[in-house]
Amino acid sequence: xxGQDQAAGLRKWADLQRQQxxxxxxxxxxxxxxxxxxxxxxxxxxxxxxDALAPTVAAATEPATVTPPRPQKPLVVIGLPHTGxxxxxxxxGRLGQWSALGRQWAGDPQDWQIQVVMADTPSLAMLxxxxxxxxxxxxxxxxxxxxxxxxxxxxxxHGGPRRLLALHEPHLPRQGLLENLRDAAAYYLDIELxxxxx
Numbered sequence: 001x002x003g004q005d006q007a008a009g010l011r012k013w014a015d016l017q018r019q020q021x022x023x024x025x026x027x028x029x030x031x032x033x034x035x036x037x038x039x040x041x042x043x044x045x046x047x048x049x050x051d052a053l054a055p056t057v058a059a060a061t062e063p064a065t066v067t068p069p070r071p072q073k074p075l076v077v078i079g080l081p082h083t084g085x086x087x088x089x090x091x092x093g094r095l096g097q098w099s100a101l102g103r104q105w106a107g108d109p110q111d112w113q114i115q116v117v118m119a120d121t122p123s124l125a126m127l128x129x130x131x132x133x134x135x136x137x138x139x140x141x142x143x144x145x146x147x148x149x150x151x152x153x154x155x156x157x158h159g160g161p162r163r164l165l166a167l168h169e170p171h172l173p174r175q176g177l178l179e180n181l182r183d184a185a186a187y188y189l190d191i192e193l194x195x196x197x198x
Contacts, residue, residue: 072113079137125159134161138168
């Protein structure tokens with residue numbers, strides 16, 4: 001039985017009582033043929049309350065249909081300066097950009113279980129065995145190539161994954177930073193860096 005429905009029934013009963021009192025307090029019209037309303041007894045009020053609650057009792061016996069949450073796809077991201085919720089939000093924002101461009105692989109950014117990891121974490125090799133989806137957060141600033149290459153070198157030294165998605169700005173051209181980074185990772189570190197199609 002819902003407290004909200006019970007309260008609604010009691011409010012109706014109280015409104016009925018007020019109306020009856022107001023009708024009794026008003027001066028009687030001598031031309032009116034209607035008889036004044038009689039006060040509601042406690043039994044009548046209980047019946048009225050039960051009637052108001054009846055749908056709630058019936059609904060409470062039906063099983064509730066709960067939609068199970070969609071399973072999230074794990075994605076481990078390296079290359080961000082820090083870990084934490086703000087960094088996860090940055091990754092979700094970037095996935096949202098790709099999704100807005102119609103890239104089906106990005107899907108709904110909320111469907112991803114994002115974990116930000118530092119490239120030199122001691123448990124990197126264990127995480128690489130546990131998780132299949134990895135991404136490198138690519139920064140496009142002036143020092144982008146050098147800093148991203150250092151991250152990839154740490155990934156290699158700590159037994160990290162050998163295949164990563166380059167998570168970059170959607171309109172960053174392949175020529176230059178992205179292709180140079182992909183080629184250097186493959187040639188010097190034996191790491192495959194997957195570039196996103198524009």
